[in-house]
Amino acid sequence: MNQKVVEALTAQVNKEFYSAYLYLAMNQHFEGEGMPGMANWMYQQFQEEQFHAKKMLKYLNSRGQKVILEAIEKPLIEWPSTMAVFENVLEHEESITASINAIQGIAVDEKDFATMNFLQWFIDEQIEEEENASNLIKQLELIGDNGYGLLMLDKELAQRTFAEPAAE
Numbered sequence: 001m002n003q004k005v006v007e008a009l010t011a012q013v014n015k016e017f018y019s020a021y022l023y024l025a026m027n028q029h030f031e032g033e034g035m036p037g038m039a040n041w042m043y044q045q046f047q048e049e050q051f052h053a054k055k056m057l058k059y060l061n062s063r064g065q066k067v068i069l070e071a072i073e074k075p076l077i078e079w080p081s082t083m084a085v086f087e088n089v090l091e092h093e094e095s096i097t098a099s100i101n102a103i104q105g106i107a108v109d110e111k112d113f114a115t116m117n118f119l120q121w122f123i124d125e126q127i128e129e130e131e132n133a134s135n136l137i138k139q140l141e142l143i144g145d146n147g148y149g150l151l152m153l154d155k156e157l158a159q160r161t162f163a164e165p166a167a168e
């Protein structure tokens with residue numbers, strides 16, 4: 001396997017674990033704020049990011065690579081408002097999209113067709129990740145200072161679940 005592609009995917013494994021850790025920190029933020037629905041949304045996101053990291057690890061392993069795990073950076077642990085948390089989610093997901101696109105660029109340059117095919121799943125996933133965050137920001141803008149609206153959104157976010165696909 002091309003070494004540049006291996007290095008880029010290995011760095012992305014770390015970014016996906018960092019993403020998981022960031023969402024776990026956001027989960028804890030909302031636990032502390034008495035917002036169980038938002039805490040749940042972040043916990044599901046935490047699980048989803050671990051799935052992303054594992055999916056990449058498995059792909060590298062299936063192509064004969066052993067992954068050297070690096071330290072995971074400490075995430076932010078405090079945000080000034082609910083809006084600030086979700087703005088951070090969108091900004092973070094945009095940076096992950098850019099990172100995945102950059103790896104795809106390397107795979108294209110190196111003519112690694114299997115990795116190009118593998119990464120297409122992540123490229124599609126990032127569309128959904130950014131859409132979810134930006135929809136929540138729009139809803140929070142509509143809610144503004146309305147406490148009842150915020151509680152209703154919290155109830156809705158309590159419904160979110162994530163189940164790892166059986167085949168993975």
Ligand code: FEO
Pocket residue numbers: 016019048049052093096129
């Ligand atoms: Fe692994 Fe939120 O993208």
